[in-house]
Amino acid sequence: MRKLGNKQGDSSSISRRGFLIAMTATGVSFGFPRSWAAMDPASPNGEVLPSAADVYEPSLWYSIDSAGKIKVNIIRAEMGQHVGTSIARILADELEADWQDIEIIHVDSNEKWGYMVTGGSWSVSQSWPVYRQAGAAGKTALIEAAAKQWGVAASKCKAQKGKVVYGTKTLSYGDLVAKGLSRQFSEEELKALPLKPNKDLSLVGQQVTSLDITNKTNGKAIFGIDAKIEGMVYGCPILPPTRNGSKVSTLDDSAAKSIKGYQQTLILEDPSDTVPGWVMVIASSFYAAQKAAKKVKVSWQAGAAAYVSESDFMAEGRKLIQDASQGAILDTGNSDTAAAFEQASSTLTQEYTTHTVLHAQMEPVNALAFQNSDKVWEIHSGCQWQSLTLPSLASALGVKENDIIMRSYLLGGGFGRRLNGDYTVPAALASKALGGKPVKMVLLRTEDFQFDSPRSSSVQLLKMAFDQDNKVSAMEHHATAGWPTKVMVPAFMPKGINGESFDPFSISGADHWYSVGAQKVRAISNELANKSFRPGWLRSVGPGWTNWALESFMDEAAHHIGADPLTFRLDKLIAEGRNAGVEPISIGGAARQAAVLQRAADLIGWGQPQAADTGLGLASTFGQERNMPTWVAVAVQVHVNKSTGIVKVQKLHVVVDAGIVVDPNGAEAQCQGAALWGLSMALYEGTEFVNGKVKDANFDTYTPLRLSQTPEVKIEFIPNTAAPAGLGEPATTPVAPAIANAIYQAVGIRLRKIPMTPEDVKTALSRV
Incomplete structure (x- = not known):
């Protein structure tokens, strides 16, 4: 029996006899690109596949066969977010394909696919230009081929739903491929191809059936644990x-x-x-x-690490923050805050902390x-x-x-x-x-918890200076935590303006879009944490702690000067200078953050009287990174039981501006999941290290959000024609500060640690 491929040119080197780990099903394949199938007449699911001569590959990212089937290669991992469906529809829209003809292939790690990573909410945003260009290339080649066959100018022809049309004449994509196509495009030609105006997109932003939904619901989906x-x-x-x-x-x-x-x-x-x-x-x-x-x-x-615990990480973090020589200073345009603080009429300083958080994913x-x-x-x-x-x-x-x-x-x-x-x-x-x-x-669950790369605990110190008119003249944000990027991929670390390297994923969010005068952002690596365990990236990464501190602090700053927290924020979201944003994703800048914040406030009924021990809270964010912002605002209504200390979130409203929303259903699901994850970490989820190990070994003591604790959740997207940004993570981070801000409004206590436990609430109430 011959082998399917070879290790250099094809990534499918496995015998037919050993092919028990095939993962091909209707609409989606995993691990084994269809290119190998041309070398063998039988596919894993029994269909007869076309020969290599009957397949046209306009680019690396997809192929079209003589049956008109379009197989889109996906380098992003599928973990419930329907990423293949989102990316495939970007290509299909530009290609003018019939959605019924689309299949997706989640490819292996062959070097021809380039750099493979699924994280940072990057997948759709980074795929947007690549797959649109690829789709445009195929459409161009197919139109040219049809025009040549008819003896007419290509400009007289158009493509629609898997066919090229000229007057009453049509040729399907499959027919054109069967006649032979070889047109290829250079990088320069790809970039020069005209793309459809965004207003003419017909699949992007519309409801379609996810290509992998059938197998996920009928039990045919194959996970790593099934291999x-x-x-x-x-x-x-x-x-x-x-x-x-x-x-x-x-x-x-x-x-x-x-x-x-x-x-x-x-x-x-x-x-x-x-x-x-x-x-x-x-x-x-x-x-x-x-x-x-x-x-x-x-x-x-x-x-x-056998002698190191959570309190040691916290103590080390506080020590590092007090040492001005430690850490990297980010470039904010003006980080010299000394004069503003010296001349300030008043100042505000607060510390915020977060505990270790496990991933606790369902599949060990x-x-x-x-x-x-x-x-x-x-x-x-x-x-x-x-x-x-x-x-x-x-x-x-x-x-x-x-x-x-x-x-x-x-x-x-x-x-x-x-x-x-x-x-x-x-x-x-x-x-x-x-x-x-x-x-x-x-790994069993207990082993999975112990071997996790958890989100590090963190310590942060925030400062703000006010002039005699109570206007903000300067702000500082100092953050220390274990740095996953330093431990696992230090090449991804840029340098600050003081020449020190920093983990961008452990400080993003602190370089915010508020206009606050001079702004110093300092990122400090907690080396004790780095050496004691392996810090990891957890959904939202740095903003999970930086935005917790920032949006809690903005609320405290508003109360410090007697201002309304909404007005205080809106006054500082000014789309000027570095906060104006740039094409293609961040255009509009701080004005877009202001818009989602105002809308969230309107939805929750900001300013309306509340029942006893009930309060409203707001928080907003730009998501992950300044060059790929997703503007999110969260508004919550909470009730605090003063006897038990239990905080009940009654309403959770999320407003999002992520530019063009490619997959509406997927986008809503992503934001729902992210917001509920944020709620879970705010009130229920967290652990700590004790003598080198996390103290929680299973879900009996590690207690994420349960269904009965889930509030009314509403997600609203603000229409925007800017290029798409990410949606997997940004809605996570504003939830905790919004809850803390609502607790303050409800019962007058300020919590500065997450998770916020009933014990924390009762302790704070006892001091009022």
């Missing part, structure tokens, strides 16, 4: 007492030998230092591996690894950042990156956890120790 291959064994890890620096001292597996199916226990040797001190129990079944692991006795020499991390018959290492797993994971795998296995291929699977929850593909390394190391034999590793 299988003939002859695989199961690995159950035994985790060391600390994430970093642990070493195995002794190991006794004598009791495990009584378990049927138990094979052996491996001490993993990891050159990449991703999983130091890991032990992997190998068995013929998942259950045998789990049973045997309970009988294996291991002792470790623990790393230094997992991976299947083996070396195929072409000596290529195959890694089967759901992953958000293949281009970051591949170097770690290469280092661990001692091979080149192009000797590894990562197969794409559905993610049962990402939220940033699978940006860090560290969980693929132990499976690969176990397979290597077994001579390349397939090893399937699935």
Whole structure:
């Protein structure tokens, strides 16, 4: 039996016999691009596929076959957000394709796809120009081919719903491909192609059926945890007492030998230092591996973090903030605040903190690894950042990156956890120790929590100076936390104006769009946190703490001078200078943030009298980064039970301006999920480190938002023709400060830590 492809030119090097991990279903395929199918007459779902001669690829991003089917290649991970549907419709709209002819392929990690990452709410925004140009190229080539066949000028023809039309004559895209097409476009030609005016887009912004919804609802969807291959064994890890620096001292597996199916226990040797001190129990079944692991006795020499807890991170953060020599100063145009504070009529200074937060995604991390018959290492797993994971795998296995291929699977929850593909390394190391034999590793929930790359705790200090007319003359924002980018991809760190590098994802949000005079933003790495565990990117990343502090502080500043919190903010959202925004995404700048804030206030009934112990709160944000802002405002109504300390969020209204909304249903779902995630972290969700480990091991003590705690949620989008921005994360961050601000209005207490627990409320009330 011949192999399908080869490791250099094609990413599908696996025998037909071993093809038990196929993930092809109606409308969507995972891991195995259809290009391999031209080499074999039978596809994984039994259809007869066209030969290579009957397929036209106007660009890397899609192909059209002689049946008129259009297969769109997607490099972004699918984790419930229907990203393939969004990206495919961008292309289909420009191509003038019939939506019924569209299929999507979530591709593997072949280097031809370029840099692969799904995070930062970047997917649709970054895909917008690329897939529109690609669609325009195909449309141009098809029109030219039809015009040539009819002997007419291409300008006399048009494309619509998968056909080229000239008067009463039509030619389908499939017919044109069958006759042979080879037109290709250079980068310069692609950029020069005219695109449809935004007002003429017919699929973008309209209701369509998501291409992956059928299989997600009928049980056919395949996740990483479902991956299988003939002859695989199961690995159950035994985790060391600390994430970093642990070493195995002794190991006794004598009791495990009584378990049927138990094979052996491996001490993993990891050159990449991703999983130091890991032990992997190998068995013929998942259950045998789990049973045997309970009988294996291991002792470790623990790393230094065994003596470090959450309070130590907080103490270190406060110490770092007080040291003016620490950290990087961001370029805000004018960061010299000293004179304004010296001359201030009054000042305000407050500290805000956040606790460690776990990802707690529903599908525990997992991976299947083996070396195929072409000596290529195959890694089967759901992953958000293949281009970051591949170097770690290469280092661990001692091979080149192009000797590894990562197969794409559905993610049962990402939220940033699978940006860090560290969980693929132990499976690969176990397979290597077994001579390349397939090893399937699935972490239990308790292991998944312990091995998480959590969002670091943070400490922030904010200051504001006011002149004699109570106008803001200067503002400072100092933030310290563990930095995931420094730990995992330091090349992504720019330098501040003082020459120090900083993690942009741990300070974004602090460089806000309010006009506050001189503005200093200082980002400080908490090295104690970085060394004690592996900080990770969690949905919204830095703004999860920076916006908590900023929007709480803006409320406090308004009350400090006796101003209305809404008016205070609106007066400072002035679209001038660096806050005016630029084409194509941030155009309009602060004025767009002001618009969503005003609309949210109107929806909640800002200024209207409330019942006893009930209050309204506002907060807004620009999302993640200044060059890709998504303007979001949140308004909440809360009731505080003074006896129990329980805060009940009764209404949660979210107003969003993300430019052109490509997928209305997906956009609403994304914002609903993000806002409820923000609510969960505000009131219910959080953990802490105790002697090097997170104290919560499962959902019995780690308690995210439950359905019964969910308020009335309303999402509203403000129409805008600016290029699309991201929607997966921005609605997360304004929720917590809006709740804190509403609590203050309801019962007069100010909470400056999240999560805000009933105990925190009762303690604050006892001091009033």
